[in-house]
Amino acid sequence: MYLVIELQTNSGQMTNLAYAYETQAEAESKFHAVLSSAAVSSVEIHSAVILDEYGCILGNGSYTHGEENE
Numbered sequence: 001m002y003l004v005i006e007l008q009t010n011s012g013q014m015t016n017l018a019y020a021y022e023t024q025a026e027a028e029s030k031f032h033a034v035l036s037s038a039a040v041s042s043v044e045i046h047s048a049v050i051l052d053e054y055g056c057i058l059g060n061g062s063y064t065h066g067e068e069n070e
């Protein structure tokens with residue numbers, strides 16, 4: 001089992017979405033899809049992490065958007 005967690009932070013408020021997958025390939029596909037969307041998102045900080053069933057981090061990434069980063 002694998003878990004992809006999407007984090008979105010705006011004005012100090014964080015939300016998260018979690019997606020569970022049976023295979024690593026499926027989880028990696030979702031992980032990259034989240035980061036693809038995050039690259040062009042208007043969310044201030046848009047991140048993703050992929051974990052295995054032991055809680056080991058297999059990958060993580062984030063994008064920061066805002067006037068100071070444009």
